[in-house]
Amino acid sequence: MKDEVRQFPGGPRLDALSKVTGREKYAADYYSGKFLWAGAKRALVPHARLASVHAEDALSLPGVVRVLTYRDIAGSNRTGIARNDQPVIADEKVRHAGDAVALVLAESREILRAALGRVSFDHEPLPGVFDAEDALKEGAPRVHEDNEKGNLLRAVTVRKGDAERALDESDVVVEGAFETSRQEHAYLETEAGWAFVDERGVLTVVASTQTPYRDRSEIARALGLDMEKVRVVAPYLGGAFGGKDGINVQCLLGLAALHSDGVPVKMWWDRTESFLAGMKRLPARMYYRLGAKMDGTFHGLSCRIYFDAGAYATLGGEVMAMGAEHAASVYRIANVSIDGYCSYTNNPIGGPFRGFGVPQVTFAMEQAVDMMAERLCMDPLEIRRRNVIRRGEKNCLGVELKYSTGIGECIERLMEHPFWKERQAWKSAAPKWKKRGIGMGCMGHAVGYPSLIPDQANTRLDLRSDGTICLYSGLPDLGQGNASTYLRIAAAILGQDPEAMELVQPDTDHDLPSGTSSASRTTYTFGNAVINAAQALRDVILGRAGTILDISDPGRAVLLPGKVRDEASGREVSLTVIARFLNDEERTQKGYFRAPYDESTIGIFYLGAHLLFSYGAHLARVEVDTVTGGIDVIDYVAVTDAGTVIDPVVYDQQVHGSVAQGIGLALTEDYLVSDGRHDTTGLSTYIIPTSMDLPDITSVPVETFEETGPFGMKGIGEVVISGCLPAISNAFHDACGMRITKSPLTPERVLSALARKGEVGK
Amino acid sequence: MTRKIFFVLNGISVHVETDPARRALDVLREDMGLTGTKEGCGRGECGGCSILVDGEVKLSCIMTAAQLEGKDIVTIEGVCGEGDLHPVQRSFIERGAVQCGFCTPGMVISSVAFLNANPSPAREEIREALSGNLCRCTGYQKIVDAVEDAAKKMHGGGRDG
Ligand code: FES
Ligand code: FES
Numbered sequence: 001m002k003d004e005v006r007q008f009p010g011g012p013r014l015d016a017l018s019k020v021t022g023r024e025k026y027a028a029d030y031y032s033g034k035f036l037w038a039g040a041k042r043a044l045v046p047h048a049r050l051a052s053v054h055a056e057d058a059l060s061l062p063g064v065v066r067v068l069t070y071r072d073i074a075g076s077n078r079t080g081i082a083r084n085d086q087p088v089i090a091d092e093k094v095r096h097a098g099d100a101v102a103l104v105l106a107e108s109r110e111i112l113r114a115a116l117g118r119v120s121f122d123h124e125p126l127p128g129v130f131d132a133e134d135a136l137k138e139g140a141p142r143v144h145e146d147n148e149k150g151n152l153l154r155a156v157t158v159r160k161g162d163a164e165r166a167l168d169e170s171d172v173v174v175e176g177a178f179e180t181s182r183q184e185h186a187y188l189e190t191e192a193g194w195a196f197v198d199e200r201g202v203l204t205v206v207a208s209t210q211t212p213y214r215d216r217s218e219i220a221r222a223l224g225l226d227m228e229k230v231r232v233v234a235p236y237l238g239g240a241f242g243g244k245d246g247i248n249v250q251c252l253l254g255l256a257a258l259h260s261d262g263v264p265v266k267m268w269w270d271r272t273e274s275f276l277a278g279m280k281r282l283p284a285r286m287y288y289r290l291g292a293k294m295d296g297t298f299h300g301l302s303c304r305i306y307f308d309a310g311a312y313a314t315l316g317g318e319v320m321a322m323g324a325e326h327a328a329s330v331y332r333i334a335n336v337s338i339d340g341y342c343s344y345t346n347n348p349i350g351g352p353f354r355g356f357g358v359p360q361v362t363f364a365m366e367q368a369v370d371m372m373a374e375r376l377c378m379d380p381l382e383i384r385r386r387n388v389i390r391r392g393e394k395n396c397l398g399v400e401l402k403y404s405t406g407i408g409e410c411i412e413r414l415m416e417h418p419f420w421k422e423r424q425a426w427k428s429a430a431p432k433w434k435k436r437g438i439g440m441g442c443m444g445h446a447v448g449y450p451s452l453i454p455d456q457a458n459t460r461l462d463l464r465s466d467g468t469i470c471l472y473s474g475l476p477d478l479g480q481g482n483a484s485t486y487l488r489i490a491a492a493i494l495g496q497d498p499e500a501m502e503l504v505q506p507d508t509d510h511d512l513p514s515g516t517s518s519a520s521r522t523t524y525t526f527g528n529a530v531i532n533a534a535q536a537l538r539d540v541i542l543g544r545a546g547t548i549l550d551i552s553d554p555g556r557a558v559l560l561p562g563k564v565r566d567e568a569s570g571r572e573v574s575l576t577v578i579a580r581f582l583n584d585e586e587r588t589q590k591g592y593f594r595a596p597y598d599e600s601t602i603g604i605f606y607l608g609a610h611l612l613f614s615y616g617a618h619l620a621r622v623e624v625d626t627v628t629g630g631i632d633v634i635d636y637v638a639v640t641d642a643g644t645v646i647d648p649v650v651y652d653q654q655v656h657g658s659v660a661q662g663i664g665l666a667l668t669e670d671y672l673v674s675d676g677r678h679d680t681t682g683l684s685t686y687i688i689p690t691s692m693d694l695p696d697i698t699s700v701p702v703e704t705f706e707e708t709g710p711f712g713m714k715g716i717g718e719v720v721i722s723g724c725l726p727a728i729s730n731a732f733h734d735a736c737g738m739r740i741t742k743s744p745l746t747p748e749r750v751l752s753a754l755a756r757k758g759e760v761g762k
Numbered sequence: 763m764t765r766k767i768f769f770v771l772n773g774i775s776v777h778v779e780t781d782p783a784r785r786a787l788d789v790l791r792e793d794m795g796l797t798g799t800k801e802g803c804g805r806g807e808c809g810g811c812s813i814l815v816d817g818e819v820k821l822s823c824i825m826t827a828a829q830l831e832g833k834d835i836v837t838i839e840g841v842c843g844e845g846d847l848h849p850v851q852r853s854f855i856e857r858g859a860v861q862c863g864f865c866t867p868g869m870v871i872s873s874v875a876f877l878n879a880n881p882s883p884a885r886e887e888i889r890e891a892l893s894g895n896l897c898r899c900t901g902y903q904k905i906v907d908a909v910e911d912a913a914k915k916m917h918g919g920g921r922d923g
Binding site for chain 1: 900
């Protein structure tokens with residue numbers, strides 16, 4: 001496989017042409033023929049007992065076809081992954097402001113809007129709970145009465161060695177309380193879909209989703225249908241970042257299509273609704289204590305972390321657990337104690353977001369590491385290098401790192417970087433009213449699912465009778481380019497021109513369950529399945545070509561674009577001819593892969609441990625304006641170990657995009673909610689970086705070779721984002737000599753920190 | 763109340779009969795079937811719905827159908843010439859400026875208009891010109907690269923720095 005990296009065909013992404021011409025059809029782009037618009041009436045109250053819904057006023061409007069409530073749902077009316085706790089339409093209770101209380105079907109978007117304004121409902125407001133720690137206190141209002149553990153959704157503990165004793169034995173102990181914000185995904189394409197019941201009586205839902213196969217079972221269960229009667233199709237997404245890892249429009253759309261008298265139904269949340277009802281990154285509060293010996297060796301770590309899941313579980317508990325698993329960042333620490341809690345509140349729904357709990361804990365740990373370096377008068381990169389985990393060592397769960405582990409090298413790269421070596425000169429050249437600082441953050445991120453959840457993929461490659469090769473994807477392309485990469489992987493093995501091949505987007509009718517497009521697994525896991533299918537098809541093609549060309553030594557036949565050639569005789573046979581000599585079964589080859597897992601880790605941690613990690617080390621050069629409190633990121637270096645770089649463009653796209661979201665998280669992004677009511681309603685109040693707010697980013701790959709990964713690669717989609725928040729926070733400290741422990745580092749927070757030390761305007 | 767509205771769409775004279783208060787964006791997408799123009803916010807905050815109106819960039823989500831009357835409208839579908847891609851489109855493909863692609867039509871429209879007005883821009887000018895077009899995927903770096911590259915393709919332009 002190592003040799004084949006060289007054959008990996010370069011070139012532009014194969015999906016770029018249809019996107020740049022506006023021809024690509026997204027889930028929101030279906031309008032054909034007669035159809036209805038569906039839309040949800042949102043509660044806008046955070047916690048209430050629901051009495052009755054009044055539809056008469058809306059129904060009296062011409063063009064309003066139906067107003068549906070939970071009473072129209074034949075199934076469980078519950079969705080959820082870890083717990084089935086989220087109603088499609090609220091029944092007895094409203095648990096957050098974005099809950100749907102009714103579903104309206106109308107003939108046009110304009111009529112739909114008017115009708116939604118005319119639906120009303122009676123409710124009895126309930127006291128709410130809006131803080132993850134408060135939610136766990138005696139007497140806190142309960143979000144889900146049937147949850148045995150009150151508002152506790154999930155707790156995890158890690159005990160390795162004796163952390164308390166280790167902290168006593170340490171020469172220096174640093175401690176801090178850290179808090180991160182609620183981050184909105186803000187994908188440009190809001191939640192959208194199209195649904196209809198086809199001539200077979202199958203409910204077909206075309207949606208912007210990361211999880212078509214899981215959606216199918218959720219829709220079936222919630223709406224009371226057989227799985228065979230539900231089909232989910234996933235076209236290209238207009239961004240997702242974890243925010244479409246689960247149900248948003250799918251069940252509402254399905255319900256609408258079951259009541260539309262055979263007419264297709266369209267649903268497309270506007271930005272306000274997307275913000276109101278969509279998932280967010282879970283805010284976290286983290287209490288850290290880190291102890292070290294005089295020589296800088298980390299000796300003990302103790303932390304308590306609280307994550308706010310909001311009103312429903314989604315994968316909130318799993319996000320928190322992932323955070324706990326990464327709580328020690330990338331260091332070898334003998335004594336570790338971690339207590340993680342994830343609470344239900346009446347806040348917006350939390351859920352997966354690129355980084356999946358890791359950016360939060362990395363913010364805490366990497367600042368604690370800098371605090372320790374400062375106390376010990378050590379170079380912050382040197383203290384990291386000294387403690388960094390290497391292959392073969394055990395991480396904070398006690399799991400041995402058996403796979404590629406290049407974080408040590410990442411740190412060494414930063415140490416050699418001119419920005420680091422010349423830091424004093426750069427800092428002292430700060431312009432008037434500005435302070436300059438340099439900070440770093442290191443991070444790891446697990447690739448794939450934890451050991452208990454089978455991380456597997458299925459694909460299929462067809463050699464069609466016309467000689468074209470067609471690849472069936474099981475994992476949606478959210479924008480990261482995995483579809484294009486799949487084609488290139490298959491093309492590399494089959495010696496074909498990837499542009500001449502065809503990719504079929506995920507469709508549950510193809511029966512290729514491959515898990516979810518998430519967890520930094522889309523290329524790693526599915527790519528391996530593609531390799532297996534391509535190798536099988538290659539063997540079939542070469543075998544048959546050998547017979548046709550009458551070659552005794554099969555090694556003489558080579559696959560070339562559209563044909564096979566006998567290197568010795570120069571004779572060729574086209575794939576079209578070969579296809580004719582193969583039966584249907586031979587022309588279709590399946591590929592399966594299951595990622596490595598270790599059952600022995602299942603006992604030690606919730607869902608078992610992860611085994612394989614990508615890594616990174618970041619350096620940020622920032623300028624703090626002591627008059628306005630603004631922080632400018634002047635330069636940014638992202639060193640990443642995501643295994644071999646198989647496609648440098650796609651690789652850097654992930655690095656740039658992650659850093660952009662990470663800088664947003666560090667400086668501006670904070671979805672504000674007061675007592676469950678949304679103060680953020682659009683992109684003018686929720687500030688994501690524009691082209692003016694970001695520097696050019698230097699991406700430096702550290703290319704370990706991951707033996708289990710396709711062509712030596714491992715996941716790059718998430719790892720990078722976790723470095724930004726600590727790198728920028730540490731750079732702020734380096735500039736101003738003070739710490740902000742609550743993110744984002746807004747001008748208000750910067751100014752009040754500066755004011756405390758009388759440093760405003762200095 | 764509907765009305766006939768006449769305009770030129772991607773070089774062809776067309777008319778629609780519709781409520782003049784409807785959004786131009788909806789007319790283009792629903793009535794004309796041109797779904798390349800995207801809606802990212804619906805209130806002038808993201809640039810996803812950018813179109814050219816008499817050569818200038820406008821946000822079709824805050825334009826009414828009536829405002830199309832008599833105008834020369836170019837959407838992403840009309841940016842390329844006789845079957846050929848516009849140099850901006852080629853550069854977006856070649857320079858890896860496209861990820862999810864949802865911001866791409868608006869980005870391309872804005873870039874085309876910008877390069878017409880400023881054939882050899884500095885990098886900072888490009889960043890400024892595109893600051894009304896939000897992208898959540900790319901961090902803008904490769905988009906700026908692409909616009910620089912397109913300037914070179916179109917005019918041999920593009921300055922350093
Ligand atoms: S959709 Fe028009 S500016 Fe966002
Ligand atoms: S490429 Fe996804 S929003 Fe720009």
